[in-house]
Amino acid sequence: MTHEKSTxxxxxxxxxxxxxxxLGAGLLVTVVVGSGIAAQRLSPDDVGLQLLENSLATALGLTVLILIFQPVSGAHLNPVVTLADRFLGTRHAPSEIVVYLVAQVTGGIGGAILANLMFQAPTAVSTTDRLSAGHLLGEVVATAGLVLLIFALARTGRSALVAPA
Known part of the structure; x- marks a missing residue:
């Protein structure tokens, strides 16, 4: 009889x-908001450069956070990823899903506050109306692409590539 070590x-x-x-959701929001504030201050007259600075910091920060938290929680970091995980296969109890969602939302709020404190920026609820059909479509497409990438890599045994992807 052989005893194989479980993977x-x-x-x-x-x-x-x-x-x-x-922590993962909070730190991700801290990276996104903080890099946005930093980019505005570093490149005040070049919106294109601000977007590049923000997106590079976000991609690198997300990679690090996935590598840190994936072994513990799966590093969903986003309520949509948690809900997609539930509906596409993982059978978490509803109470577990609620705990994940509350942790992600409260972490995200805390991350925004932390970024503002770090950059000595005022914390307030935004009154800027950014809702448009184009923005909504862009968010749906980006989120669907993210979920598709995550689950395609996970289902094909290449979940180690999620963070760098």
Missing amino acids: TSAPAPLWRRAVAEF
């Missing part, structure tokens, strides 16, 4: 996964 381990307790999602 899968038991999932982390729910409280650890919730903390990972809270």
